[in-house]
Every structure is written in C-alpha cells, then in structure tokens.
Amino acid sequence: MTFKPQPLTPYLSARHYFGSEQRRHRERAGLSLVQLAGVVNSSKSTLARIETADLMPPPDIPARLDAAFGTDKHFHGLYELAKKEIHPDQYRRYMDFEAKAEVIEVYEPQVVPGLLQTREYAYELLRCQEDLNAEQVEQLVNARMSRRDWPADAAPLRWAILDEAVLRRPVGTPEGMLKQLVSLLEHVDTPNCKVQVLPFSAGPHALMGGTLNLLTLPDDTTVAYEESISTGYLHEDRETVLKRRRQYEVLRANALSLAESAELIRKAMEDYKPCDTPPS
Template identity: 55%
Template sequence: MPARPRELTPDRSARHLFGAKMRAHRERARLSLEALSNVVRISRSHLSRIETAEAMPPPSLPAMLDAAFGTDGIFEELYRLASKEIHPDQFQRRMELETRATLIEEYAGQIVPGLVQTEDYARALFVVANPKATRDEIEELVTARMIRQTRLEAVPPPDLSLIFDEAVLRRGFGGPAVTHAQLARLVELAHTPTTVVQVLPFEHGGHALVGGTLTLMTLGDGARVAYEGSITTGTLLEDLGIVAERQRAYDLLRACALSPGDSAAFIRSVMEALPT
C-alpha cells in the first residue's frame, strides 16, 4: 500500500503555499511525481521536497509549472513571494533594500560577494562554512544565492561597483577549476555598461575597511543605506551621518584601487598562476 502523502501547511508561508498549490494542480492533472519529473526535468525526490516546503523551488521551475498546468503565471507570482523568505531574518531587510537599489557599491576583503559568485564557487564556499550540512541543505543555500543574482538581470539592472582586496583573488574555493571560472566571471564584469570591478593590491597596505565587508546601496528615491558584514552576522546602517562616513571610506579605497582595465589584467595574471 503506497505511503500516505505528507499533510501540507499552506498557511505557514509563501513557500508552503507554493508546494501546496503544486500538489493540488499535479493531482488535478492526475500526474504522479514521477510523471511531473519527466515534464519539468527535476528529480522526483526534489519535487517531493518542494511540495512539502523542505526545499526552495529552483528559478526555472515556476514558469514550467505554469506552462504544464495552464495557470497563467500563478506559480511565478508565488515564487516571487517565496524567494523573499529564504534568507535569515537578519538579512531580510538588507535583501529587500537590495531589490530596490539602483546603485550597489561593495568592498570585499576575503571572499567574492554573493551577487557575482558562480554556482560552483558558492557551493564550495557553503560546504566549507557548513561542514555538517546535508547535501540538500547545501543545495538550498546555492539556490537562494542564484535567486538573489537575478537582481542583476532586472530591466533596468542596478549599477554595480565592486572593490576586491587581492586576498579575494588569491584564496580559492573548490579547487583550481572552480577558482579559475570564478575569476573569469570577474574579468567579464570588470568594465561593462553597468558593472565595474577594481582590485586593491596587497601593496596598498592597511585601510579603514580591512577585516570586513561593506555594501552601500542607493535606492530609487535617492536614499542611501550601508550594510557591514562579518563571518555570520551583519549590521544595517541607515543613519545618514554613518552612511556618509562609510561612503567616504569606500571612495578612498576606490581612488587607491587599480583601474578596471588594470584590475582585469591583474585577475588574469592570478588565473594564469593557478595550477592546472
């Protein structure tokens, strides 16, 4: 006798509602999880975890469900709501502001910022940071990271300015191939109509932002906020005076960093030095 499907709780969150609607439409269409898996090209077990809200839907799934069930964008609408719930509470305000930012300026001292990480780099980073996490938990974090990056694909996208300490480029995650692909991604972003990447070499010495990360966001109405990150926590700064101080520190670093063209050449030199 087949196991009874797990009871769903659609009133708990948008993610739970997404899973409940997915099961309801699947059963209405008389599709098993296996049959739906063949349609959307996602494993049966993964679909099962999405229905029970144990896993976040990947970005490609909502449109495929709407097409399969003829639901006229319902799953894409639910997905947009659910994607706002996947970050820890202390980051939710920052994430909400990030979606409204027209300009994002970020200094990174140790790792590549989440907005421009490759999928493999993000996965390797999460494995190191969460050594006891299950494979499913790691994939959940990777999915969340990739969803966040869709902000850069908005129309129009925000302008993005990044300053990397040389340590970010030298410290690899996931092995040479993963590191090489990540650095290649940074070269692509070095100087485009909406992105600028600059490198701060070791030879510059100490500076006001060493030891942490700083993100400055300018919103559509002209308001500015700052976010300082550490290993596991972050602080959102909205006081105008404090934000101005952080902006000044960032501007000083930008003046001392290599130009975008020289930064791209510097990153390529690091790529060439990687073991093959």
C-alpha cells in the first residue's frame, strides 16, 4: 500500500503554516521525516506532529530548520507569529488534550475547579454570565458534569491546589456551598484525586493572576493552559511549560498537606452549616 501523507491546512493559523512549510522544504530537499530528524536532532514523531499542527514547535526547532534548509530566519519568523497567535479553537484543543491526559494538575485561585464542582455550584457560577440564557446555562452545566465521567479503570490522576479563598467565598446558598465542600473533602485523598489548599498565610506568588492547568499526556509530554478573566492560552512549547511547572511546584511545596487541607475544609464547612436556634 502506498503511504499518503495527511493533507495539511496551512492557512488556518501560523502554527499550521509552520507545519506546511516544514513539509514543503523537507520534500523539496528529498528528506524523509526520519532523515530530517537526524539533521535537526529531533524525533520523527515530533516532526510529524509539527507538520500536522498537532504540536507547537519546540523553541530550538526553528533555528535548526533554518540552518538545515538555508532559509535564513524564515522558520524563526513563523515561530514568533505562532507563539503570539491566539487560536479561536484553543479551548476545544485543550478539551481534546484533557480527554487524553493521564495526569491533570490544576491551580485555582477563586473557584472550585470544574472537574470537582457539584451541579448546584456549577449552576450558580454559570448563571452569573450575563450573555447566557437559562437553556444555555443548563447545557453548559450538563457539559461540565459530563467531563467528570471517566471509566473507573481509565480515570486520570487529578491534583488540585486551591487558594483558601475558594473555601471562604460563598457561591449560591449555604446549603449548596456546604454540599460542595463535603464533595471536595471526599476527594482530598483518593487513588485518583488529591486536593491541597494554599492558605492565605502563604502570601503572594507567581500564579496569582489566574488559573493554571497542566496536562500530562500518554507520551509523557505536558501542555499548560492558563486563563484569566478575559483570555485563555494553551502553551505547548517546552520552555513555557517548564516555567509553569516550576511555578506550580512552588505552590505545591507551600500548600498545606493533604491532612491539613482536609482539616481546613472541615473548618470552612462550619461557616455554611445552619445555626442552632436558641431556646425561647
């Protein structure tokens, strides 16, 4: 059977164009992926994923491609564009990665992570969005709940670091908030889930500006997704992912232990329990 390379879509984004240019110059030079991998000190699988835009080129690849093909700074320029580009399909791409991930590590400064939210908590958060009607809120809640459904033998390891503010900020009714904290407590230390709380006493840190998700995939690569109130960005380049990894590990080291986190959640639960009615 004759091998047919996957068709490319070069004009979807700068990353797609980078991949198509790599293939065009590789084929013009008469090189296979294996041969090019030897020239640029990479691997066939990495170069194949770059060509199909499934992988953001590692930061050292553009210069090596320019040197291999004698293209001055052609690939360097494409790489710089790809780094700055905000892809409209980034979140969808993140969700694809999440579905494949073997380890999901999350930092949340304000709310319970989506994968650990109860239905009532998710509903209260989403109905705050002014541009969503009741039907859309219900659809999004259902979608969020479906993300928690993994087969028991295929569930990824989830590790969440939550700022103490997550426990202290009421979302919805006291009853609903108590139910959410009970659910969170049940997930603090299970075979597939760990939850740590970063106390207020830990002070300022590098990730205070938004959320961070680190996804470890079956091939041991890691991608990072960070989100603020108005933007989200998916990082696949090794340099940025390593930087976010270091920042996350600092938070893990400064967070409470699993046992201490469970105790703080129990204390926070007291704020949402009904008060005893004093005797008349």
